[in-house]
Amino acid sequence: MEQNILEVQKISKSFKDHVVLKDLSFTVRGGETFGLLGPNGAGKTTTMRMIMNILQPDEGEILFNGIKRQRLKGVHFGYLPEERGLYPRAKVLDVLVYFGTLNNLTMRKAEVEAIRYLDRLGIVEYTDAHINELSKGIQQKIQFIAAFLHDPDVLILDEPFTGLDPINQTVLYEILEEFRRKNKILILSTHLMDQAEKLCDHICLINQAQVVIDGSIESIRKRFREDAYFIEADAPIPILSEMEGIQIIEEGKNSYKFILENNTLKLSEIMKRIEQKARILRFEVFEPSLHDIFIRLIQEQAEVLK
Ligand SMILES: Nc1ncnc2c1ncn2[C@@H]1O[C@H](COP(=O)(O)OP(=O)(O)OP(=O)(O)O)[C@@H](O)[C@H]1O
Numbered sequence: 001m002e003q004n005i006l007e008v009q010k011i012s013k014s015f016k017d018h019v020v021l022k023d024l025s026f027t028v029r030g031g032e033t034f035g036l037l038g039p040n041g042a043g044k045t046t047t048m049r050m051i052m053n054i055l056q057p058d059e060g061e062i063l064f065n066g067i068k069r070q071r072l073k074g075v076h077f078g079y080l081p082e083e084r085g086l087y088p089r090a091k092v093l094d095v096l097v098y099f100g101t102l103n104n105l106t107m108r109k110a111e112v113e114a115i116r117y118l119d120r121l122g123i124v125e126y127t128d129a130h131i132n133e134l135s136k137g138i139q140q141k142i143q144f145i146a147a148f149l150h151d152p153d154v155l156i157l158d159e160p161f162t163g164l165d166p167i168n169q170t171v172l173y174e175i176l177e178e179f180r181r182k183n184k185i186l187i188l189s190t191h192l193m194d195q196a197e198k199l200c201d202h203i204c205l206i207n208q209a210q211v212v213i214d215g216s217i218e219s220i221r222k223r224f225r226e227d228a229y230f231i232e233a234d235a236p237i238p239i240l241s242e243m244e245g246i247q248i249i250e251e252g253k254n255s256y257k258f259i260l261e262n263n264t265l266k267l268s269e270i271m272k273r274i275e276q277k278a279r280i281l282r283f284e285v286f287e288p289s290l291h292d293i294f295i296r297l298i299q300e301q302a303e304v305l306k
Helices: 044-051 092-102 107-120 136-148 166-181 193-199 217-223 267-275 290-305
Strands: 005-015 018-029 033-037 059-064 077-080 154-158 185-189 202-207 210-216 228-233 246-251 255-260 280-285
Touching (some): 018 059, 018 185, 092 136, 193 290, 202 217, 210 217, 246 290
Antiparallel strands (some): 228 255, 228 280
């Protein structure tokens, strides 16, 4: 099976004077789960809309297997938009069949797939219910099904798991995993770093219109592994933040997670200075989570842009 590839090449987008994206590039390969991450307003939805061809970039290209997005034929896209909304007075099955037929399924096939997924997500009893009679979570599951019942080649999910309980999240993780294994392009955005860490093989963090980091979760973790420490003392140690070359990324009552930058200070020197103020209870290297890395990179970028 040839690997599908989606390339976002140097796209820029502004709304009036507001530059939302500037020369943004990344590549997504079939068979990986790609997480588009970034703080509120970073441009994730805008990027997804451009991949969906709903918005056009001011500059740059989006290519699927080398073909420009606007010229693509016969490639199916599935999209779960951030702003959820289905036809409130329509019946569940009618809505799903409608979406399926919009995406080239026959009515019969759309119906079969809709019922199969309704069953799998534990909501088959709502097949004939009207959308506006359903809870938000169930509506969201239906919208999910609408995004993928036609087995798209490219599946784009904007904040897919907000509002879903953990059991439902697990079923959806399984469905996404099946998509991934079928060489599909799978892109999701999330604010939830633990989720990104669990689900994604590859992430791209965007902030202030640009890519801050892009790579496999493993390579990113490895890169940030060596110089992160956790310390706990019997009293607060404000002196830590005054030391040059130390970046505190999380502060507890008497505990701190920090990064030691560029070997400015030796660990022994840091310990010595702290011990003049407090007794150290724990001191260890910790493997930073994606959340820690995210905070660090955003802080660093803010410093650079000051
Ligand atoms: N149609 C539009 N007109 C004007 N500004 C827009 C439009 N769409 C998005 N923006 C602006 O572009 C920026 C990026 O928005 P976008 O929704 O892409 O961010 P996001 O990363 O998805 O954010 P969030 O995590 O909060 O959903 C925001 O400042 C937003 O106000």
